[in-house]
Amino acid sequence: MFQTTIAKLLPKLPESFVWRFSKKYIAGKDQESLLSKAKIENEKGANITVDILGEEIQNIEEAAYFFDQYMELIPKLADKNIDVNISIKPSMFGLKLDKERCYQYYEQILSHISQHESGFVRIDMEDSSYTSIEIELYEHFLQKYPKNVGLVIQAYLYRSHKDILQLMEKYPEYHLNFRLCKGIYVETPEHAYQDKQEVRESYLRILKSMLKGGCYVGIATHDSWLVDMILQWIKENNIPTKSYEFQCLCGVKENLKLSIIKKNIKNRVYIPYGKNWFAYSTRRLKENPKMVNDIIKSFFSCK
Numbered sequence: 001m002f003q004t005t006i007a008k009l010l011p012k013l014p015e016s017f018v019w020r021f022s023k024k025y026i027a028g029k030d031q032e033s034l035l036s037k038a039k040i041e042n043e044k045g046a047n048i049t050v051d052i053l054g055e056e057i058q059n060i061e062e063a064a065y066f067f068d069q070y071m072e073l074i075p076k077l078a079d080k081n082i083d084v085n086i087s088i089k090p091s092m093f094g095l096k097l098d099k100e101r102c103y104q105y106y107e108q109i110l111s112h113i114s115q116h117e118s119g120f121v122r123i124d125m126e127d128s129s130y131t132s133i134e135i136e137l138y139e140h141f142l143q144k145y146p147k148n149v150g151l152v153i154q155a156y157l158y159r160s161h162k163d164i165l166q167l168m169e170k171y172p173e174y175h176l177n178f179r180l181c182k183g184i185y186v187e188t189p190e191h192a193y194q195d196k197q198e199v200r201e202s203y204l205r206i207l208k209s210m211l212k213g214g215c216y217v218g219i220a221t222h223d224s225w226l227v228d229m230i231l232q233w234i235k236e237n238n239i240p241t242k243s244y245e246f247q248c249l250c251g252v253k254e255n256l257k258l259s260i261i262k263k264n265i266k267n268r269v270y271i272p273y274g275k276n277w278f279a280y281s282t283r284r285l286k287e288n289p290k291m292v293n294d295i296i297k298s299f300f301s302c303k
């Protein structure tokens with residue numbers, strides 16, 4: 001109740017006030033802020049992936065703006081010797097509004113990005129109404145850009161384990177590349193585990209299948225219990241370090257990130273930026289008021 005009230009109240013507050021807690025999680029409003037945040041993360045020993053804030057466009061014409069932003073950013077990352085690794089939400093390119101246009105945007109970005117050594121596009125995963133069409137999108141580009149494209153899988157969905165087993169069986173010739181996360185959208189018991197421990201168990205089950213099946217995995221979690229279990233299993237099973245990396249969100253659990261880097265394990269930080277930061281922050285909170293707890297904690301530790 002308290003969380004829901006705060007989440008509803010935030011959009012009515014001045015942007016400067018909301019920025020006070022959002023700035024910890026978002027690089028800034030423009031490319032300059034992103035490039036300087038990325039440099040800082042690189043200096044700490046972390047790799048990065050960039051997310052331009054925006055999703056669920058209402059009109060396909062809006063997609064052109066985001067496409068141009070990504071195309072402009074790619075050479076700038078390369079010029080500054082920063083990873084050319086970007087994350088894109090398919091709803092930002094209007095996957096449900098105009099599939100053909102959305103595919104064209106991904107095609108042009110992938111063709112451009114694949115010319116860079118670290119060039120990589122991660123297809124972010126959205127709510128469960130998108131799961132099948134985002135897997136289909138991944139399969140389409142996997143065949144042309146096997147080294148440059150990867151998909152996100154959400155451990156809370158019942159279907160996810162079967163989905164990855166099917167993909168592995170269907171494409172034995174490719175080194176599939178997944179980011180595994182718990183899942184951030186509010187899903188009903190019809191589609192997703194609701195219990196925290198069940199989600200963790202599903203996460204471990206899926207991760208083990210991916211790593212044993214030879215996939216590359218971006219292990220995206222800040223759950224220390226899960227991280228400890230994973231590190232132990234990886235050690236016991238001699239999983240080579242080149243098969244995985246850990247991933248975290250910008251501004252979340254900095255100490256966990258640094259402790260992973262200290263173990264000489266690759267870590268990638270997901271850095272969002274963009275002019276839509278206010279809409280993004282408030283919409284996310286309305287969708288998932290449980291995040292209020294995390295934000296309140298960080299608000300009181302703001303410098």
Ligand SMILES: Cc1cc2nc3c(=O)[nH]c(=O)nc-3n(C[C@H](O)[C@H](O)[C@H](O)COP(=O)(O)OP(=O)(O)OC[C@H]3O[C@@H](n4cnc5c(N)ncnc54)[C@H](O)[C@@H]3O)c2cc1C
Pocket residue numbers: 123124125126152154179181182183184185220221222223224247248249252253269270291294295298
């Ligand atoms: C790199 C990356 C990419 C992601 N991409 C996607 C995606 O494409 N699709 C998708 O559905 N989800 C995505 N997520 C979000 C993910 O699904 C989870 O919702 C999120 O990571 C929280 O789960 P957790 O595993 O960290 O565990 P939790 O148990 O939720 O969190 C563990 C602890 O981490 C801290 N924490 C976690 N999240 C936050 C936060 N937002 N702010 C402050 N503190 C926090 C808290 O202290 C919390 O107690 C991504 C997450 C990461 C790290």
